[in-house]
Amino acid sequence: MTSSRPVQLFEAGTRRGRSMEVAAGLVVALSLVPLIVYTEVGDAAWIVWADRAFWALFTVEYAARLVTARERVRYARSFYGIVDLLAVLSGVASLPALASVKVLRLLRVLRVLKLARYSSAVDRFSRAFADIKDELALYTGVTAVISFMAAYGIWHFEHSLNEAYGNLFECVYWSVASLTMGAEGIAPVTAPGKVLAMLLVLLGLGIVAVPSGLLASALSKTGSDVWAAGRDAATETPGER
Numbered sequence: 388m389t390s391s392r393p394v395q396l397f398e399a400g401t402r403r404g405r406s407m408e409v410a411a412g413l414v415v416a417l418s419l420v421p422l423i424v425y426t427e428v429g430d431a432a433w434i435v436w437a438d439r440a441f442w443a444l445f446t447v448e449y450a451a452r453l454v455t456a457r458e459r460v461r462y463a464r465s466f467y468g469i470v471d472l473l474a475v476l477s478g479v480a481s482l483p484a485l486a487s488v489k490v491l492r493l494l495r496v497l498r499v500l501k502l503a504r505y506s507s508a509v510d511r512f513s514r515a516f517a518d519i520k521d522e523l524a525l526y527t528g529v530t531a532v533i534s535f536m537a538a539y540g541i542w543h544f545e546h547s548l549n550e551a552y553g554n555l556f557e558c559v560y561w562s563v564a565s566l567t568m569g570a571e572g573i574a575p576v577t578a579p580g581k582v583l584a585m586l587l588v589l590l591g592l593g594i595v596a597v598p599s600g601l602l603a604s605a606l607s608k609t610g611s612d613v614w615a616a617g618r619d620a621a622t623e624t625p626g627e628r
Contacts, residue, residue, distance in 0.1 A: 414444050415474075415501045442478030449475050466513065470500045515605035522601055530566070530594055537562035537587055544580040566591040 418441040421434045428434070449471045456462040463472075516523070538558035545552040551573045552558050561573050565587040575581050 411448055411501075414441065414448070417441070418445075419499065438478070442475070445471070445474045445478065474501050511606060511609045514609045515602060518605045518608065519601045523598060526597055526601075533590065534559060534562045534566060537565070537583060540583050541575060541580055544577045544583065545575050549576050549580075562587060566594050 421437040421441070424431075425434050452468075452471060453459055453462060462468045538555060538561065541561060542552055542555055542558040546554075552561065552575075564573075565584060575584050
């Protein structure tokens with residue numbers, strides 16, 4: 388009696404799976420060549436046909452992964468499943484009817500995301516981010532509130548004297564820039580505005596340090612877990628498997 392389970396073309400730990408992943412990785416790397424050359428020579432005929440060929444290969448790959456996946460819905464909703472789908476959708480830029488829509492060409496850059504599958508570090512980063520997602524959500528919300536309050540404050544103090552703070556949109560840009568990299572060339576002129584700017588610079592130090600510390604701690608924990616899992620697998624006796 389033959390098994391009804393589909394052949395696992397990309398199954399990890401098998402020779403077939405490794406070969407398919409290597410082939411898929413080479414296709415992704417080669418697909419970046421036309422994208423790079425396009426910036427120099429434009430819409431050369433070979434670039435157009437190469438884009439269409441890679442689009443066809445990505446479509447076949449996505450269909451093969453979806454059909455042979457143990458859990459198709461889970462794969463389709465996973466990070467790598469979405470990346471594979473985006474790589475397929477990037478091919479719309481090569482359609483003749485849409486060739487004149489320049490913004491669609493940006494979709495082809497999404498192919499770079501497919502390379503994330505071939506790095507174990509990306510897996511560790513994704514696990515680390517998953518561990519601290521609640522803390523990051525809280526941090527992002529607090530930062531957004533601080534940015535908006537600072538933007539309204541600087542507008543209140545400066546808009547009548549400094550045209551650079553003439554509307555709230557410009558003030559939001561200033562507050563976000565002050566919290567991160569510094570808003571060069573847009574200096575407040577009033578005393579309250581200068582005090583607010585100094586406070587934002589000090590807060591910016593913490594805003595950079597907090598997520599960095601959270602991520603470093605999560606990566607350390609994830610790395611320890613991976614090392615412990617590998618050690619346990621290496622010391623497991625044949626009878627226990």
